[in-house]
Amino acid sequence: MSDISRRRSLRFFFLxxxxxxxxxxxxxxxxxxxxxxxxxxxxxxxxxxxxxxIGLAAVVGLSSYLFKLWQxxxxxxxxxxxxxxxxEDDELELELGLSD
Numbered sequence: 892m893s894d895i896s897r898r899r900s901l902r903f904f905f906l907x908x909x910x911x912x913x914x915x916x917x918x919x920x921x922x923x924x925x926x927x928x929x930x931x932x933x934x935x936x937x938x939x940x941x942x943x944x945i946g947l948a949a950v951v952g953l954s955s956y957l958f959k960l961w962q963x964x965x966x967x968x969x970x971x972x973x974x975x976x977x978x979e980d981d982e983l984e985l986e987l988g989l990s991d
Contacts, residue, residue: 907948914941 911945
């Protein structure tokens with residue numbers, strides 16, 4: 892992985908962590924009077940939305956990682972084909988006696 896892509900992934904990671912901490916601080920309940928009360932439907936919706944967002948972020952991250960891995964593999968295959976092509980040309984030149 893190149894240095895630039897590492898920096899980008901670190902920036903994305905820190906951005907994700909900061910957003911996560913914002914959500915986490917919003918879900919904390921500091922009041923003692925609400926300990927006996929049932930959670931409202933609004934907090935259930937908020938936590939459900941948060942879990943869905945985390946799942947979507949994980950899917951997007953995994954998809955982008957797999958796409959980059961696929962690109963790298965494809966690039967290596969093309970490079971190997973190119974090297975093989977030039978190796979075959981050298982052998983052909985030797986067989987025809989064209990090389991010096």
